[in-house]
Every structure is written in C-alpha cells, then in structure tokens.
Amino acid sequence: MVQFSQEQLTEFNRLVSRYPEGKQKSALLPVLHLAQQSFGGWLSPETLDYVAGLLKIKPIEVYEVATFYSMYNLKPVGKYLFEVCQTGPCMINGSDNIVAYIHDKLGIKPGETTADGLFTLKTVECLGACGYAPMMQLGKHYREHLTKEKVDAIIEECRKNAAANN
Amino acid sequence: MSEQPLFKVTIDNITIEVPAGTTILNAARKIGGEVAPPAMCYYSKLEGSGGKCRTCLVEVSKGSEKDPRPMPKLVASCRTTVMDGMEVKNITSEKVIDARNGVVEFLLINHPLDCPVCDQAGECHLQDLSYNHGKESTRFEFQKRTFKKHDLGPYIQLHMTRCILCYRCVFTADQLTGKREHGVLDRGDHAEIATFIEKSLDNEFIGNVIDVCPVGALTDKTFRFKNRVWFLKPMDAHRDCPTCSGKVTLWNRGDEVYRVTARKDQWGEVEDWICNTCRFEKKNTGDWVIEGPRLIDRHSVIAQGHYAGSIGMHQPKETFEAVHNGRKPKLLMDIHSVSNVNRPEITLSKLDRPAHSTDFKPNQD
Amino acid sequence: MGVKLLLDKAHVEGIRSFEVYRREGGYRAVEKALKEMNPESIVEEVKKSGLRGRGGAGFPAGMKWSFIAKPEGVPRHLVCNADESEPGTFKDRYLMEHIPHLLIEGLIISSFALGSHDTYIYIRGEYAWIPDILEQAIEEAKANGFLGKNILGTGFDCNIYVQRGAGAYICGEETALIESLEGKRGNPRIKPPFPAIQGLWQRPTVVNNVETLSAVVPIINMGGEEYAKIGIGRSTGTKLISACGNINKPGVYEIDMTISVEAFIYSDEYCGGIANGKKLKACIPGGSSVPVLPANLLLKTAKGEPRLMNYESLADGGFATGSSMGSGGFIVLDEDQCIVKHTYTLARFYRHESCGQCSPCREGTGWMEKILKKIDEGQGKMSDIDLLWDIQRKIEGNTICPLGDAAAWPVAAAIRHFRDEFEWHIQHPEEAQKRNYGLAHYADPIHVPA
Numbered sequence: 006m007v008q009f010s011q012e013q014l015t016e017f018n019r020l021v022s023r024y025p026e027g028k029q030k031s032a033l034l035p036v037l038h039l040a041q042q043s044f045g046g047w048l049s050p051e052t053l054d055y056v057a058g059l060l061k062i063k064p065i066e067v068y069e070v071a072t073f074y075s076m077y078n079l080k081p082v083g084k085y086l087f088e089v090c091q092t093g094p095c096m097i098n099g100s101d102n103i104v105a106y107i108h109d110k111l112g113i114k115p116g117e118t119t120a121d122g123l124f125t126l127k128t129v130e131c132l133g134a135c136g137y138a139p140m141m142q143l144g145k146h147y148r149e150h151l152t153k154e155k156v157d158a159i160i161e162e163c164r165k166n167a168a169a170n171n
Numbered sequence: 172m173s174e175q176p177l178f179k180v181t182i183d184n185i186t187i188e189v190p191a192g193t194t195i196l197n198a199a200r201k202i203g204g205e206v207a208p209p210a211m212c213y214y215s216k217l218e219g220s221g222g223k224c225r226t227c228l229v230e231v232s233k234g235s236e237k238d239p240r241p242m243p244k245l246v247a248s249c250r251t252t253v254m255d256g257m258e259v260k261n262i263t264s265e266k267v268i269d270a271r272n273g274v275v276e277f278l279l280i281n282h283p284l285d286c287p288v289c290d291q292a293g294e295c296h297l298q299d300l301s302y303n304h305g306k307e308s309t310r311f312e313f314q315k316r317t318f319k320k321h322d323l324g325p326y327i328q329l330h331m332t333r334c335i336l337c338y339r340c341v342f343t344a345d346q347l348t349g350k351r352e353h354g355v356l357d358r359g360d361h362a363e364i365a366t367f368i369e370k371s372l373d374n375e376f377i378g379n380v381i382d383v384c385p386v387g388a389l390t391d392k393t394f395r396f397k398n399r400v401w402f403l404k405p406m407d408a409h410r411d412c413p414t415c416s417g418k419v420t421l422w423n424r425g426d427e428v429y430r431v432t433a434r435k436d437q438w439g440e441v442e443d444w445i446c447n448t449c450r451f452e453k454k455n456t457g458d459w460v461i462e463g464p465r466l467i468d469r470h471s472v473i474a475q476g477h478y479a480g481s482i483g484m485h486q487p488k489e490t491f492e493a494v495h496n497g498r499k500p501k502l503l504m505d506i507h508s509v510s511n512v513n514r515p516e517i518t519l520s521k522l523d524r525p526a527h528s529t530d531f532k533p534n535q536d
Numbered sequence: 537m538g539v540k541l542l543l544d545k546a547h548v549e550g551i552r553s554f555e556v557y558r559r560e561g562g563y564r565a566v567e568k569a570l571k572e573m574n575p576e577s578i579v580e581e582v583k584k585s586g587l588r589g590r591g592g593a594g595f596p597a598g599m600k601w602s603f604i605a606k607p608e609g610v611p612r613h614l615v616c617n618a619d620e621s622e623p624g625t626f627k628d629r630y631l632m633e634h635i636p637h638l639l640i641e642g643l644i645i646s647s648f649a650l651g652s653h654d655t656y657i658y659i660r661g662e663y664a665w666i667p668d669i670l671e672q673a674i675e676e677a678k679a680n681g682f683l684g685k686n687i688l689g690t691g692f693d694c695n696i697y698v699q700r701g702a703g704a705y706i707c708g709e710e711t712a713l714i715e716s717l718e719g720k721r722g723n724p725r726i727k728p729p730f731p732a733i734q735g736l737w738q739r740p741t742v743v744n745n746v747e748t749l750s751a752v753v754p755i756i757n758m759g760g761e762e763y764a765k766i767g768i769g770r771s772t773g774t775k776l777i778s779a780c781g782n783i784n785k786p787g788v789y790e791i792d793m794t795i796s797v798e799a800f801i802y803s804d805e806y807c808g809g810i811a812n813g814k815k816l817k818a819c820i821p822g823g824s825s826v827p828v829l830p831a832n833l834l835l836k837t838a839k840g841e842p843r844l845m846n847y848e849s850l851a852d853g854g855f856a857t858g859s860s861m862g863s864g865g866f867i868v869l870d871e872d873q874c875i876v877k878h879t880y881t882l883a884r885f886y887r888h889e890s891c892g893q894c895s896p897c898r899e900g901t902g903w904m905e906k907i908l909k910k911i912d913e914g915q916g917k918m919s920d921i922d923l924l925w926d927i928q929r930k931i932e933g934n935t936i937c938p939l940g941d942a943a944a945w946p947v948a949a950a951i952r953h954f955r956d957e958f959e960w961h962i963q964h965p966e967e968a969q970k971r972n973y974g975l976a977h978y979a980d981p982i983h984v985p986a
Contacts (some may be wrong), residue, residue, distance in 0.1 A: 273930030
C-alpha cells in the first residue's frame, strides 16, 4: 500500500499551501518528486493513483505529466542512478569515454541496472554544468570534472554507503 | 443582429466582411473552396483546438489598415483573428505552399501509409492533404515509429501509428463526456494518445472521437474491415433517441447498415454529436427513419461516387484564375477515369433510397 | 578589470548568508525602491537602464513590464525563470548558488513594481540542491522583514516560492513554464494571449530570467541612466557569460559588453586561451541554439571589424556571417572537434526536448537527428546535406514556439559554414571516424595567440 508518512504528509501540505485555493494541481511536479523520493526512486502506477487522489485530480492528469518530464522514473531503477550528460559541451570533453568506462566497470549499458540492483546507468541531455564537463548527476547533486579515477571513487563510495545502510 | 463591428479582410485577393473576432480560417471558409486553408487539428466545435498541426499556416501580407506592416512569420490561420483591412495570402503565397508541403511531409514521414487496409481511406483528411501537397516519393529512409498496442474496448480501434497528435479526441473526451480518462502521454516524437492505463472508454458519447479523428487512428471497431466507404451509400436518417439528437448518417449497401456516423458538414465537422447506442448498436434499417441521400461535397474519393451537393461558396465576380494570379482552379481527378467503381453512369444522389446491388448490375440486354 | 555589478561580491566569504550580504550593502535597493519609489518609477528606471532580457531573446525588460494588464481585483504574478537548460548555459546556477540574496532582492523589487504578492521561482528539476539555498535565503529575508507581510512597514506583502521542474528544456519557454507551474505538461501555449494578459492561472504574469531580475538591484542602486552608461549601444549594463568547451578557464564571467571576442577567449582574465595549446576552430557564442561560427568569422565580422561581445556585434551580418548573444552560453571548439558529431549531439538534444505538440518540430527534429547520426557513423550520402538544409528550413518559423527555430539554426549554421566538413565526412567515412578534419577548410589564417 502506497502511503506517505506523517512527515511526508506535512511536506505535501507545505507544497500545496504555496498555491491559491483550488489550484492545488500546481503542486503536482513537486509532489511527484516527493513521491519518487519516498517510494523507492520510481513512480509506480499505484503511486501515480495515490498522488492523483491526494491532489483530487484525475489519474490521467498525473499520467500525462509523469510521462512528459524526464526526471520521473516510471520503471524501477538501481539504488544509485548515474545520469551522465552527453550533450555537445560534455561530448567534446569526453563524456563518451565516461559512459564507456562505467560500462566496462559495471557491465551495464545506458538504461540498464546491475544485477545487484545497486547501479543504473542513464545518459541524459544537458544538465547545465557545461563548464565543469564531463559530469553526471547522482541523486541530488552533480559530480563534475569526471575522470576514470573519479568514477572509481564514486562507485566505491556508493558501495560503501550501501553496505553501511544494510 | 450583434453589435460587433465588421472587419474587412482580403484573402487571396477576395475581400469579405466578417465580425471582429473571427479567425482568418473561418473568414476564409466563408469564401470557401481552395481559399479555405486545410485544418487537421482545428475543430470549430472543440474549445482550445487548433494551432498544432500547422497545415493552415498563411501569410499576412498586411496586418491591418492601422498597422499595415506584414507579420514576420507565417501564422496559424485557425488561431489568428482578423484585423480591419488585413490582407492574407493562402494559395497565392509561394511561402505558404512551400511551408504546407513541408508540414505534409513531416506528417507523413512516420505515417504507415497503410491506406489499403485502413478504414479511414476514402474519407481521410491526410489523404486529401497528401494528394494536394504530397511528394511522389518519400525522402525519409528510416524505420517508422511504432507503439505498444492499446485496446480501447469493443467499439473503438486505436492505431497509434496513424495518429498525427491533433488532440481533437482529447478535447472531445474532455469537453463532451465531461470525463477525463483520455490524454496524451510521453513527449516529443513518441508522444501518444492513450487512455488511463488500459481502461476502456465507457462514456455514452465517447464514440464521437472516431468522427473527429482526421486520420485512421481512431476508427469504428464495429465497422472494421467490413467495407470500403466508397462502396457505401450515405443516407441521412434519424430515430427517436433518449440520449442524443438521433440525427445520423447511415452508410448502407442495399438494406444493410454497415456503419453509423454523425452528420458532417463540408469541412468534415460533426453537425450533432451522437451517442454510442445510435452509433454502434443500431445497425438495422428498421431502427431508422431514412430521410434521403447525404450530400457529400468533400473532395475525397467518396464524393466521386456522385454524391456531390452544392458548395455554398462566396463566388467572386471574376474568375478564380483572374483573382488568384493566374493559378488555375484545382481539377479533381475523376475516379471513374481510372476505375469503374459504382459505375460512372449511375448518379447515386438521384436515388432517394439506399443503393442496392441491383442498381449496379450491368444491363441485361 | 571590467565593471562588475552582479558578481562584484560573489567571492566575499559567507555571501550566501543574509548577514554578510546585508553587511556588503545588500537590500539597500529594496529599501530605496519600497520607501522612496513607487511601482511606476521603478518600471521607468528599468526602462531607462535599457536592460534586455538575459534569458536569450534580449527583449527590453522595462517594456515587457509595462505590458502587464491590471484588471481590477485580479492578482498579478511575477515568475522567475530559473529553468536554465540551453546547452552551454550555466550562469543562473552560479548566481543562485553563490549569491542567492541578489536574486531574492531583485525579486522583491520587481514584485513591488509589478504588484505581485505571490512570486514564484521555477527552477529546473536537476538543480535539486539549489531550492534549499534559495529557500534558506527567503527565510532569512522574511526573518529580517524584507519578505512576508507589510515589508519594511510599507504595507507591501510579498511571498516567494520555489518550484522545481522535472526535466524539460521546453519549460524555459515562458508559456510552457507557466503550464508546468500549473502542474501540467510543458506544452507551450499558442499566443496570443500573451502572459502579460493571461498567464499563470489566467492572471496577468511577467516571466523574467534570473540574471534579468538580479540586474534590477544595481539598476535601482545606481539609477537607470547610470546603468545605461555601461556597455555600448543597446547592449547596456553587464552580461554574464558562461564559457565552456576547449578553453583553459571555463566558468562564469561578468563582462561589460565592450570587450572583444578575441580578448574574451585569449585573455587570462577570462577564458585564458584554447586548452592544450590547440587552435580555435569554431564557437557557439550564445547557447547551443545560436549559429556556430568558424574562427575567422567569430573574431572578425564580415566587414573585417573586430567582433565584440555584445548583442549588436555578435549579430552583425545576420545569420549569414553572424550569430547571436542568446543566453550567453559560450561554447568553444578546438581544432580536434568534429562539427558533424557536435551538431548531431545538439540535434539529438532538441529531438529529446521537443514537446511534440506541433508537427514540424515533433517530426522534423527527429528526422534531422537520424540523418546526422547516419552521417556521423559514416553512412551518409551527399544528398543528405541538402535534405538536412531543406528540413531545417521547413521547421524554422513554422512552429508554435521558438524550439523549432532553436533546433533548426544549429544545423543550418553547421552546413552554412562547414559544408566541406560534412562532404569530407561522407566521402571519407573511415577517416572521418578518427575525426581529424581539423582546420582544413579555413580561408583565413587562424589566430594564434602571441
């Protein structure tokens, strides 16, 4: 059963309170972020229904939005999602090599998840870090000026965190 | 009648007066014929429709009497209102024709061109458009886009590959049925219309999405592969329906009702929305009071079955050739020149009853 | 050193906090605007300043403000466009991350000028950590009486909210942004009506870029006329440039728009020259959608005059021999870069970001991407170049919103200036995979720094 915790509901109410009476649909994008973060890093059909119910809108309105924006994952992803930028400025600074290196290292192609469910590799379009290329998004933050060594360190860091949280 | 001032607008060198607030497209429709730009997404009865397909782009060569500057870009005539003294070029503008050819090519690159197995063939607006603006061969060398199949229930067949994303069905479902279960998912070149998951559309009026669809993306499942529209004779008919007006067009062959649709005007727009019962369930001639043959004055292949009615056109005094800078009026290919469908010597609109196979039998002498 | 109006305090330690920002002279402009000025006089100052929208289109900000409708009893809104997504552009991020109170200060003044009591910052979803920074700045401003009810005792109420997008370049287009802010798909609206008449929730709305709104602070502090004295011609004030690509010092720079492109690339104060001792091949000076220019046309206009980093000079020669200031995303390509591949990544970007509403953009962007990919992979044929040209020509100007143009221009410019490289790529598919076409096509000698 998909259900926000009390704390998450407080955050939900804070998000909705930013908009005028009757315009609660405006909170849809932030609420979907909250739901994705709260329910395992992706939005299941059940989660989308739940959000529609909370915001008192039709499920199709949530579906239309969830499928439009690239940050919403509609399928399960690994615990750590590597989103490597591949647009022009990152490409000329070697983003292809970073993607290839992650592929060599973890054995996953863009769109795939490692068997242990830890890592998902995804190529994305420009994230606005062109001066600090090549780069990727990992969770809330950017990892910039990537090198093979940095990628090694990031993977190591993720594995340690995963082990510590188990 | 109304207090609204009249604006003078000149489209392809033909001047008319229309109430302020009229769009260029609707002003052009008052002139009629080729001067009216094609519209694949605009639908006068659906609020918010239009602006998307870009087939109705026109050139505004003079903004208005007050501000005569031309508009810098081509504009969507369905969403641009006329100004007093505005001058518009549609078929007299090379820029417009070039852009429209481009739009048609864009609409076709991912279209399956499966007209031979498409129930919309013969009354398809995209076919008409391709006939007028299309190229003889494609320049697109890649695999066409495909979609996961969705089942929309027992009445409506969805072929997403044929969809041009006009959004008419979305507006129809939203505005007519008051029930929002139908929408557009995903974005860009893989956007698709879909229902909420696989839920079938069960509203009493949902069948109208078939009639508003300009292509064969949404067709009548109860008519699927049953016949070609140009073999059928459209008859206006009505019944006492508790849900809708009951005013329909029957598509008959002999006594058999193959299909029921709403009645459509010369722009292909529904006159009265009809309910699912009338559309899908009443397939016996006995269900209906037949009024007489439906006049079809569209330039598609079905009109070639000699159903042509009168086109209420605002005729200029001069010949079209004179006002359109020497451009000759479009001559339609007469289907009878290449096919003996329905036998050319039989003018079906003269029959005040559904055509029967006996009408087509060669004379036995 | 050029004049700095936005980043002059960006390196002061602790400038992110209210105390330090205030100590450094922050929020003086709010005091001046709310206590000594009225909405009309603020709009007047902004008009006098000649400030042009910093998001890309360069539309005069004061004029945009003066269009806002003021129907009786209908709330109005200011929306800050922080959906910075144009490849090559990362200047707004820098402002928000390093000196968030500058934006908040600009927003308070602008909200007062426009009569917006609920102001929204729409920030791209990927900048996931920045809303925290902004919300903290908002809280601090509120705690110090600069936001909330009855600001500074003037009776003006204003709240600022931060909303995250969720990954859609198109939401940088103002009507798509408004749709997104309403919780919908980012489909641009068909205009008219313009947002100034019917925007957010059908209410009169002004949407301005982060840098534009931040620039209101120095304009109020120094007066519009003084601001207009900085810069040159209609390029008044300062502009943030985010420089990236093959340069020694990528980063965000504030320039006063009198500096030459050559000085910007080669001086140590800015880009510090081309990285690894390579030569300059080409540059996209204003974000990925503006035309790419080969080195010779970048450094000098077709008339042979030095090209300057401002709106007029970068556009000199139109798209035939010039480009555009755009958003200030300055992408430098060195001699080893392959124009075909680079153009392909941009075409892929625009296909990925097309909302899919109108046919030319939805179908055309995908088609261009496919052809460019084919050429890039060595499968192209000569007629593909003309086909690409024809496709971009049929997209440009025929779409609902400017994304169609943004997708068409890079392809057009690449073919216009580097057609020989495309041809070579097609004729030598194997060699082309090594991407060593280099500088062979240049008529003029390439600038080598002394």
